Amino acid sequence: MIIGTPIAWWLAWSKSRWKEVVATLVALPLVLPPTVLGFYILLALGPNGLGGWFGPWFGLRTFAFTFEGLVAGSVLYSMPFVVQPIRNAFEAIGARPLEVAATLRASPLDRFFTIALPLAIPGFLTGAVLGFAHTVGEFGVILMIGGNIPGETKVLSIAIYDFVETLRWREAHILSAGMLVFAFLVILTVSLLARRSGRRAF
Amino acid sequence: MGNEIAITLKGDLGAFHLDVDFAVPMHGITALFGPSGCGKTSILRSVAGLNHMAGRIAIGSHIWQDQERFVPTHKRPLGYVFQEASLFPHLSVRQNLIYGEKRAKKAEKHIRFDDIVDLLGIGHLIDRSPMHLSGGERQRVSIGRALLSQPQLLLMDEPLSALDRMAKDEILPYFEALHANLKVPILLVSHDISEVERLADHLVLLKDGRLVNSGPLSDVLSAPDSTLAMRRDFAAVLPAQVLRTDEDGISALDVAGSEFLVLADTLRPGDAVRLRIAASDISIARGKHASSSILNSIPARILGIETLGATEASLRLDIGKNHPAIVRARISQRSLAALNLQIDEMVIAQIKSVSLAANR
Numbered sequence: 121m122i123i124g125t126p127i128a129w130w131l132a133w134s135k136s137r138w139k140e141v142v143a144t145l146v147a148l149p150l151v152l153p154p155t156v157l158g159f160y161i162l163l164a165l166g167p168n169g170l171g172g173w174f175g176p177w178f179g180l181r182t183f184a185f186t187f188e189g190l191v192a193g194s195v196l197y198s199m200p201f202v203v204q205p206i207r208n209a210f211e212a213i214g215a216r217p218l219e220v221a222a223t224l225r226a227s228p229l230d231r232f233f234t235i236a237l238p239l240a241i242p243g244f245l246t247g248a249v250l251g252f253a254h255t256v257g258e259f260g261v262i263l264m265i266g267g268n269i270p271g272e273t274k275v276l277s278i279a280i281y282d283f284v285e286t287l288r289w290r291e292a293h294i295l296s297a298g299m300l301v302f303a304f305l306v307i308l309t310v311s312l313l314a315r316r317s318g319r320r321a322f
Numbered sequence: 323m324g325n326e327i328a329i330t331l332k333g334d335l336g337a338f339h340l341d342v343d344f345a346v347p348m349h350g351i352t353a354l355f356g357p358s359g360c361g362k363t364s365i366l367r368s369v370a371g372l373n374h375m376a377g378r379i380a381i382g383s384h385i386w387q388d389q390e391r392f393v394p395t396h397k398r399p400l401g402y403v404f405q406e407a408s409l410f411p412h413l414s415v416r417q418n419l420i421y422g423e424k425r426a427k428k429a430e431k432h433i434r435f436d437d438i439v440d441l442l443g444i445g446h447l448i449d450r451s452p453m454h455l456s457g458g459e460r461q462r463v464s465i466g467r468a469l470l471s472q473p474q475l476l477l478m479d480e481p482l483s484a485l486d487r488m489a490k491d492e493i494l495p496y497f498e499a500l501h502a503n504l505k506v507p508i509l510l511v512s513h514d515i516s517e518v519e520r521l522a523d524h525l526v527l528l529k530d531g532r533l534v535n536s537g538p539l540s541d542v543l544s545a546p547d548s549t550l551a552m553r554r555d556f557a558a559v560l561p562a563q564v565l566r567t568d569e570d571g572i573s574a575l576d577v578a579g580s581e582f583l584v585l586a587d588t589l590r591p592g593d594a595v596r597l598r599i600a601a602s603d604i605s606i607a608r609g610k611h612a613s614s615s616i617l618n619s620i621p622a623r624i625l626g627i628e629t630l631g632a633t634e635a636s637l638r639l640d641i642g643k644n645h646p647a648i649v650r651a652r653i654s655q656r657s658l659a660a661l662n663l664q665i666d667e668m669v670i671a672q673i674k675s676v677s678l679a680a681n682r
Contacts, residue, residue, distance in 0.1 A: 216408050219372055222395040223402035224422030224471045230396075234421075238412045 209243020422471025579643025
């Protein structure tokens with residue numbers, strides 16, 4: 121969210137010719153097979169990539185096969201699901217309310233927090249839910265960069281995969297049903313919240 | 323210099339070229355008038371800093387824009403009323419109203435919340451959501467919101483054009499009350515001449531991004547060669563003072579030393595009003611008719627004769643005694659020839675009907 125919001129804001133208002141290039145980059149994870157994305161992230165996070173540069177700051181040799189690496193990968197992978205709804209929400213507000221606020225002496229930051237954010241709430245809810253749900257459910261990227269180390273980078277979706285592979289149906293059932301109920305509840309809650317605020321998120 | 327709103331703008335907006343340079347007084351309502359696409363709104367947006375065009379904008383001694391500086395919109399003490407009310411839907415009417423007030427500097431506060439709520443008659447709406455207001459109510463709230471931001475200049479971009487006839491009639495008296503009660507100068511963009519006749523004190527006439535004329539309303543309206551004066555529905559607007567009100571419902575008004583009789587029983591002696599005299603309501607006579615149902619037969623000097631198409635002519639007449647007061651009369655070419663009217667000649671202007679454009 122914190123990374124996605126500024127990107128969405130810029131995409132909604134910028135007149136730069138790089139806008140569509142950036143929008144395409146953000147949208148790439150939608151089309152690419154997760155394994156391709158995972159492969160590049162793995163390279164980037166590894167000791168010869170960014171991981172090698174920034175890793176030592178955190179006392180690590182590399183980000184690959186670590187929890188931090190997983191988080192970074194997930195953020196990238198879920199970016200389009202967060203950025204798109206927020207960008208749409210900002211565009212739907214239009215320039216007028218912000219112009220009005222400017223003539224009422226609100227500074228740009230003031231306008232963002234008192235007008236743009238409250239009016240874009242449905243977009244934020246949608247972005248948050250889709251981003252979260254997508255992260256919980258992801259598989260390919262994690263498999264590539266996480267390495268499935270128990271207690272460190274083992275995630276639910278891969279755990280289920282392992283249980284099925286080893287024919288432990290009972291555990292697979294419990295986890296799968298749990299995820300099903302969880303996903304249902306999250307989306308239902310957000311829909312109810314959105315209806316309460318007078319608009320629908322989906 | 324110090325007591326004027328001086329605007330110089332030059333630049334392109336899309337396919338459209340704007341090049342204007344004018345100054346208007348720091349009081350009263352100034353109308354920017356012209357056909358759609360003449361640049362009125364671009365000028366207003368530039369004054370507000372919502373558009374950035376090359377030029378200079380000075381409000382009295384405060385310079386908002388010149389070659390070196392460009393004061394951002396939120397640092398200009400102005401109020402802006404848009405064509406659509408554009409209230410913030412996530413805030414209540416009260417929160418909308420105080421949005422600007424909260425952000426205004428303490429020292430600048432001269433317009434009080436309660437006064438504005440009374441003046442605009444919006445007290446009963448205050449705790450509602452803007453989504454449940456009528457068009458007229460919404461626009462009143464948006465005017466109140468703009469005024470409560472404590473502006474030194476109020477900009478209005480066709481604030482009435484999105485409203486239907488009923489809502490317009492509902493809101494116009496509030497405009498007149500604003501004008502009478504507040505000292506804030508107003509720049510009003512309009513393409514509706516009746517709105518201008520009723521509200522404006524000064525007129526800036528624009529066409530195709532250029533200035534045509536600018537000055538006091540009655541002067542600009544009746545200026546020679548003005549495209550306005552050539553319109554079939556042309557009417558002169560003259561300031562007048564009520565002299566007395568008679569029992570039969572007729573009021574006597576003073577217009578530049580000439581006395582006018584008007585059917586109006588709500589006026590009090592001393593009231594300042596404005597008279598609207600349509601060009602089609604004046605006929606010309608050589609001598610004073612002894613008896614006629616026409617109340618107003620005023621001596622007039624012919625200042626100019628312009629042809630209106632093939633069959634009609636427009637006469638520019640001065641009906642003032644003490645100082646010039648210009649009206650126009652539309653007569654047929656045949657009458658013009660029959661009466662053999664000449665420039666500078668004295669005639670009698672018989673005025674069939676006079677209406678009050680607004681109470682001031």
